[in-house]
Amino acid sequence: MPQRPGESVSEENRNPDADADAIRQICDRYANDRHRMMDILRDVQDRFRWISPEAMVEIATRTGLTRIAVEGVASFYAFFTQQPAGRVTIRLCDDIVDRFAGLPEVTAAFEKALGIGIGQTTPDGAFSLEYTPCIGLCDQAPAAMVNDIVVTALTPERVHEIVRQMKDGQRPEDLVSHRFDEIRPYERAARMVQNNVRHAGAVLLGPVPQDAGLAKALGLSPSQIIDAVEASGLRGCGGAGFPTARKWRAAAATGAERRVVIGNADEGEPGTFKDRVLLTERPHLVFEGMTIAARAIGASEGILYLRGEYVYLRDLIEETLAERREKGLLGKRIMGVEGFDFDIRLQMGAGAYICGEEGALISSCEGLPGEPKTRPPYPVNRGYLGFPTVVNNVETFSHVARILDRGAGWFYAMGTEGSHGTKLFSVSGDCINPGIYELPYGATVQELLAMAGGDDAEAVLVGGPSGTMIARDTFDRRLTFDDLATGGAVVIFNGKRNILEIVEYYMSFFVHESCGYCTPCRVGNVFLQKAIAKFRAGLANPGDIDYLKDLSATIIETSRCGLGMTSPHPILTTLENFPLVYSAMVKPTRDRIRDTFDIQSAIDGARKLAKRRSYIFDKDYGQ
């Protein structure tokens, strides 16, 4: 539970025995199960504000692991710290949209009010200040997490108010309401975050009769359910677009004593926030779809994997699950059907984009670092704990529930050939109406821009940084799997934005989020980031354009998972669609000499080591 600032025990008078006891209790809560490592570490982090070496030893002993194995998990996720974090930890979203919306001023205000810089903790242990990548609030940037709550549309004035309240000893929850504990979880979420539903489509955000799809599904055989999903043309909504029915059929056909359904709510692609809105406005629909999937493949276990950034939705989701259990929609004999037993547990993530990849997500659910798994075997054959597992995006599951209610033909008729039904688009950046648009597949980017009020758009990033950045001349391209495939992120940039600054930010994002398992993604993305920095600094040569293409090709061709196979896209799609941005940076100079070497940064290390400056290169020194 969150603690009041000043409430917890200071470092000096800690009682090691009491601490070990508390850790044992936490491990007991999860039956000392190593597969629940994420939950154990999360509770330890919340209780002690860090994962200490002693804590790791205790957890290792209780779960039968080595300490290094526990450290491997604890050090992988950004929200677990191995230094004591402040009792109030403020994580500022440093996405490019937030930067353009005033993040520098907000950061400065926090630093001034707290007297610390980014990455630091106040000496009294009360506050930590950090940057974190996209927290899914681009439509109300700049935004931040304050422990487990979120604050949006920040201004320097609001920052001063927040810091004043926290310093007065109030809880982060008091920022939402002084009656936080009394109000319903939905109201808490609604007070923290605007859901900005700008256009409700027929499938998800319009009127939805509760559990009508599930009731109809229970009148069908499992294979008839899969047939219906297949006939609807439904494809995965997380970005990759794999046909949903094919996944389900493979899992159903694999012989096993247990099967598992996992809802992927780890939307980490910068610029996407549709799952946040879906889980707030239609949580029952998500679980209804997962329950139908369980019926179709014969699963008794379900997991909803919620990204750590969305912890503010945890209570809402737990309440929804409890309500469904009460109504007989989860648990034993669902809707009275003998032998249909299925339940869902919530698995919180802890700050790792890679966990949106299905193998990495399964690893995380198993209590491991979020590393993708070797394929084959595919999750539908051997997934969570070795059992056949269907992982779908939560939007995909929601569509399933509606398809079963309204019929495959109804869904199939919407959209275009190969891209059927509707899609949730998360629109943010330089437009008048950022928010969620549920549209049938096939709209042009231009049409979406007209709805969102993005008239002065010069560049639109469709599908987030792993997608495609397009320029004005191709705004007639269509939002379909065959043209501009997307998990739903649409980020709009006007003519005042610096394309290379955007590209450099996204490369730093991929460097931060690469799991590090394979060489090309771990190392190659760092090289790409450095190369873009060279362009921005005016130190690039014409040959560096080929270098970018060549290195990108190696990373794409040799990487182990989708992250590395798409991480060069910000560079490649801007090279293709904004070539002048790059060529302008490598124009021949008047003296035909181009600096590619920055002597100042090269000798900087020596300056620091020697604790003195250079007579030659520091012109103002010692003349």
Added chain:
Amino acid sequence: MSGFTFTIDGVDVPAQDGQTIMEAADAAGVYIPRLCDHQGLRHQGGCRVCTVKAAGRSFSACTQPATPGLQVENETPHINKLRRDLVEMLFHEGNHLCPICEASGNCELQAMAYRLDMTAPTKFPYLEPSRALDASHPDIALDTNRCISCGRCIRASQDIDRKGIFGYVGRGIRRRVAVDGADLAHTDAQVTDHAISDDVCPVGCIIRKRVGFATPIGERKFDQGLIGHEIEERGDD
């Protein structure tokens, strides 16, 4: 087990059900370059040096199952270029100073660079990380400047020695191999562990004390032939 054949660079290779491309290739005397894979250890598929192509797709040969009729490309100029890029990345990621390294001549990274004709200066920037030397253990030293994160010591210690002395910590470019204790002296590592033996660490990161340079440079493993020659000689029989 039923057998079938597939091809590597046009040459027929026999395989058994369940074998990976690399396992079948090794048995047939066709060498596919690799660094993180090692005889007797679980396949990891992390270094990607064993990348091969089939039907336009890339795979790590150490983890991809062979299938009947699969037409695998291995030593094409294009794939060799990809592999050279990967090996160069590993050189630039750490601090690899061959002339002063005890492993020179026995080092698989160095040997792979020679095999892949990495003879000219490379185009990548050096990352020059600041990494620790751990000489705490009486018999073993760790110079992590030379570590290429292949994880062979991790798997050897976990699966063969049943100890779990090593493990990965961190993520992304900060991911590294660490030990299960404050330093190596505070683990139950012994110089007789398989994880510490001279062929598990492919580079000069795990060093056994007091035996350095026992074999003079010029008479070392890869002075006898290119890396992979033992496997290729199987194919000549």
